[in-house]
Amino acid sequence: MNDRGRSSAVVIGCSTGGLKALRSLLGALRADLAAPVIVVCHRGSTDDREHLVELLAQAAPMPVQEPDERSRVRPNVVHLAPSGYHLLIEADETFMLSVDARVNFSRPAIDVLFESAAAVYRERLLAAVLTGANDDGAIGLKAVRARGGHALVQSPEEAEADRMPRAALQVAGADAVLTLAGIADRINQRCP
Amino acid sequence: MAANARPRMPTLAAHHREPPLNRPDPDDVELELFIRGLQLRHGYDFSQYARASLKRRVQALAIATGSRTIGELTSRVVRDDVLLPTVVSAMSVPVSEMFRDPPVFRALRAEVLPILASYPHINIWQAGCARGEEVYTLAILLEEAGLYDRCQIFATDFNDAALAQAQEGIFPVTEARQYAENYLAAGGAHTLNHYCHAKYDHIKFDSALRRNVTFANHNLVADGVFCEAHLILCRNVLIYFTNPLQDRVLGLFRNTLVRGGFLCLGSKESIDYSENAREFVALNRRARIYRLGAPSA
Numbered sequence: 511m512n513d514r515g516r517s518s519a520v521v522i523g524c525s526t527g528g529l530k531a532l533r534s535l536l537g538a539l540r541a542d543l544a545a546p547v548i549v550v551c552h553r554g555s556t557d558d559r560e561h562l563v564e565l566l567a568q569a570a571p572m573p574v575q576e577p578d579e580r581s582r583v584r585p586n587v588v589h590l591a592p593s594g595y596h597l598l599i600e601a602d603e604t605f606m607l608s609v610d611a612r613v614n615f616s617r618p619a620i621d622v623l624f625e626s627a628a629a630v631y632r633e634r635l636l637a638a639v640l641t642g643a644n645d646d647g648a649i650g651l652k653a654v655r656a657r658g659g660h661a662l663v664q665s666p667e668e669a670e671a672d673r674m675p676r677a678a679l680q681v682a683g684a685d686a687v688l689t690l691a692g693i694a695d696r697i698n699q700r701c702p
Numbered sequence: 703m704a705a706n707a708r709p710r711m712p713t714l715a716a717h718h719r720e721p722p723l724n725r726p727d728p729d730d731v732e733l734e735l736f737i738r739g740l741q742l743r744h745g746y747d748f749s750q751y752a753r754a755s756l757k758r759r760v761q762a763l764a765i766a767t768g769s770r771t772i773g774e775l776t777s778r779v780v781r782d783d784v785l786l787p788t789v790v791s792a793m794s795v796p797v798s799e800m801f802r803d804p805p806v807f808r809a810l811r812a813e814v815l816p817i818l819a820s821y822p823h824i825n826i827w828q829a830g831c832a833r834g835e836e837v838y839t840l841a842i843l844l845e846e847a848g849l850y851d852r853c854q855i856f857a858t859d860f861n862d863a864a865l866a867q868a869q870e871g872i873f874p875v876t877e878a879r880q881y882a883e884n885y886l887a888a889g890g891a892h893t894l895n896h897y898c899h900a901k902y903d904h905i906k907f908d909s910a911l912r913r914n915v916t917f918a919n920h921n922l923v924a925d926g927v928f929c930e931a932h933l934i935l936c937r938n939v940l941i942y943f944t945n946p947l948q949d950r951v952l953g954l955f956r957n958t959l960v961r962g963g964f965l966c967l968g969s970k971e972s973i974d975y976s977e978n979a980r981e982f983v984a985l986n987r988r989a990r991i992y993r994l995g996a997p998s999a
């Protein structure tokens with residue numbers, strides 16, 4: 511596979527149904543995945559809010575962490591946006607946290623992560639929009655595609671909540687519409 | 703070789719360099735020019751603000767002011783002084799909430815206020831107070847600890863519009879429930895209603911709460927030490943700064959605090975990359991409460 515078929519960073523966004531979807535998706539990733547995986551999952555007031563890191567760490571074959579601000583984006587780590595903060599990537603591939611206004615009624619917002627990651631990784635970025643009951647991520651995915659990044663959307667038929675993948679498809683389109691298993695395969699292929 | 707002996711005419715190609723390989727996006731170039739323009743024309747220096755969130759703010763400002771690009775916004779800002787307050791507001795610390803991260807205020811109540819109580823007079827600096835949510839939070843906390851009458855709070859921001867709002871003590875009623883929940887979770891002695899009253903679509907805090915508050919304009923980027931403080935609160939302000947500016951401000955805090963004084967930062971802030979932070983010892987790491995050096999005997 512040539513460089514055009516490769517990605518050096520992965521961003522994932524989800525909301526309603528996201529915990530289950532992420533556990534399934536992360537669980538299917540190869541343990542030696544070379545890329546960092548950076549995740550925004552909207553968190554409600556439910557009890558998964560505090561325990562999301564542990565719940566994902568049980569499923570993922572690599573470490574799952576909430577990144578400290580200013581820390582480096584590290585390969586083979588799942589970085590999970592902390593509750594109440596937007597997560598952004600700086601040009602030097604370090605994390606930035608912000609408490610700026612909610613975007614799409616959300617903080618963290620998927621659009622904020624995707625847009626900043628698109629600016630840094632450009633065509634080296636792989637972005638996936640999964641299940642969710644709002645439109646967050648659609649504009650972000652459009653930004654990813656505009657920079658030549660690889661855009662995946664979970665099949666609305668499979669998604670627990672189909673509004674988020676449908677909004678992404680409508681606003682941004684995608685390079686592929688796949689099941690969670692298909693998205694995991696694609697990430698494994700593109701990030702050897 | 704005769705042909706080579708003639709002086710060569712400079713060609714266009716000789717002057718036109720190939721564009722650099724990873725050349726920056728137009729938006730990023732325009733952002734740098736915006737920063738430079740604000741600095742040259744108005745003296746506000748945002749060059750040490752982390753770019754990812756700054757870019758979002760400036761893009762949002764461009765849209766809000768009806769500018770098609772950041773470049774268009776820049777040319778308006780350098781020519782139109784009337785636009786400046788709008789720009790400054792858009793660039794400054796965003797809205798916070800009262801008793802944000804309640805465990806932090808529990809920790810201040812339990813671990814810091816008892817030590818502050820040993821001082822006959824207590825100076826507190828709320829740096830980057832924005833619209834004052836945390837100023838009133840602090841005043842309530844001190845009131846309930848029986849310390850407020852010995853306290854002087856300096857609440858500063860570089861945004862005059864935010865300072866004026868902070869002085870009013872008026873917040874949208876839509877926030878009231880969250881504030882009230884936070885207050886109780888922080889171990890409040892009453893209910894929040896004890897300190898404010900609701901009217902139409904807002905809540906207004908008792909003016910008595912700001913009897914010992916001085917609101918003042920101070921810019922962490924450019925201004926220096928102006929008081930000696932026993933406690934500095936600066937939560938979720940430095941997260942917007944690059945490492946060098948964060949370090950400068952932590953140096954300013956160090957020079958402002960008395961020996962054994964306290965610094966409280968935002969719950970996700972990291973001071974691991976700052977030289978000046980080395981003199982701060984974590985008192986409660988989770989709450990991001992630090993103490994300057996060894997307490998004086």
